[in-house]
Amino acid sequence: MELTVFSPSGVVPDGQALQLALARLRELGFDARRDKAALARRQRFAGSDEQRLAAIHRVADEAPAVAMATRGGYGLTRLIDAIAWKKLGKSVERGTRWVGLSDFTALQLGLLAHTGQPSWAGPCALEGFGRAPEAGGMDDVTAACFAEAMRGELEAVGFRTEIGFDGVEVRGTLWGSNLAMLCSLLGTRHFPAVRGGVLFVEDVNEHPYRVERMLLQLLQAGVLAAQKAVVLGQFDAWTPSPWDRGYGLKAMVAHLRSRTRVPILTGLPFGHVPTKVTLPIGQRVTLAVQGQQAFIAWA
């Protein structure tokens, strides 16, 4: 199964880490290679805008079974006005699964908005497979879930959610994933108009008040009310303020729930954390809760 890693966003700071990621992906059974510009550099970017755009189009033309971003960072916002979406859509028709998260959300939601084609929210090469053992190594659950999803063997993921949602069962298009990137597309032609969907979001380094502001923007833009459910992934690495005085993620979620009737579930193992599931963006799923056990199934 051919897998190409490429760099649409931030610079790859460490080529050795990418080599390690490729080696591990090969151990998992993938015929892994890196795009020729994967290590390009310009300022904080993995090459000039032209180089990164060319890499995206080159990978789309080659249409490997898996097209995985080396990392997130920042960079796709510069490119989305110039991406040949039809070319990317065609690669999906030929079988390519585009995988990544964080900044990569811009490509995934643009693909969904412009072509309706699905992609996969999952690990990027560096953070998912390139960590040295002394830096935490590779997470086996993440790796196994990703590999199964790519082979078409994964049909559902389960997670423990809060009490109060027993019996919830909805069907709709699954979409997400990075909240800041999703909000950065609001008001633009790259934002997908998903009605009756299941929206999942995550973020990193964002204080809960900023997460709340983004989710309220989605509320005020009419996006939340158009969904059948919202599923919160992991929001980590934020710095509390001395003035929070009891305000945190729980208070944020409580406020949000007071503002909408759409069920807002928590606990999805997805985000900027080592252990995460791989999920299809733009595919119809069933979200069901039994007790505190939630399932997202796309079989």
Added chain:
Amino acid sequence: MELTVFSPSGVVPDGQALQLALARLRELGFDARRDKAALARRQRFAGSDEQRLAAIHRVADEAPAVAMATRGGYGLTRLIDAIAWKKLGKSVERGTRWVGLSDFTALQLGLLAHTGQPSWAGPCALEGFGRAPEAGGMDDVTAACFAEAMRGELEAVGFRTEIGFDGVEVRGTLWGSNLAMLCSLLGTRHFPAVRGGVLFVEDVNEHPYRVERMLLQLLQAGVLAAQKAVVLGQFDAWTPSPWDRGYGLKAMVAHLRSRTRVPILTGLPFGHVPTKVTLPIGQRVTLAVQGQQAFIAWA
């Protein structure tokens, strides 16, 4: 000239600083008082949502000559769906000048979107007038500019901009000011549809790549192309990354200029900095540049 300070957003951590601000505002000739809920507290907010909303409406009903926010922080996003905009618009007709910045941008742009009424981008009470001498004290330029603007004596501000804009002269509605807050309204009914305007923006604690992402969102949403000029204020207190490698504010502005024909000026002394001008939001202005000297005039 009656001036009421009130708290629509974050908690006032230090009541003494607010007393100092009121004393200084009195020295500047204002009949300054604080709204009865200005020191209310709930979590990180200056009271519950109901308390802060009531404070806004109470101040609007009282219609003092100046209605000044104690501080920014976060909180207006929770309230903007419930603000009685007509009531606020009426207060402006009765002569009230609403003043603040940062989080207050949500109120100011909502007011403009829903009523077309102007307000003032200027200092909040605490950071503008409440700093103890050992913490930097009060900035005399900021204070003088604010007082003149409130008395109707200020008709223009000048600042030094980059070379390359000599001869620029445009007329349009001035609007802004906090970039993150402005973008947080995109896609919602609170975003004002200003065509042919002069847009000024500032922010704090945002890395240039995040500033760029927000400005590109405005570009991709068609907002920038609808303006006659964009004026960048101060973007400070951000932390460089070891991977920036030459990417910073200058590179960000250069990229933005490569993407639009709208003139993008820099150098406006406005933002989360001690020395700042006071500017009318929602009023027609002339922006003119002679050499490197720029003027914004609303006479």
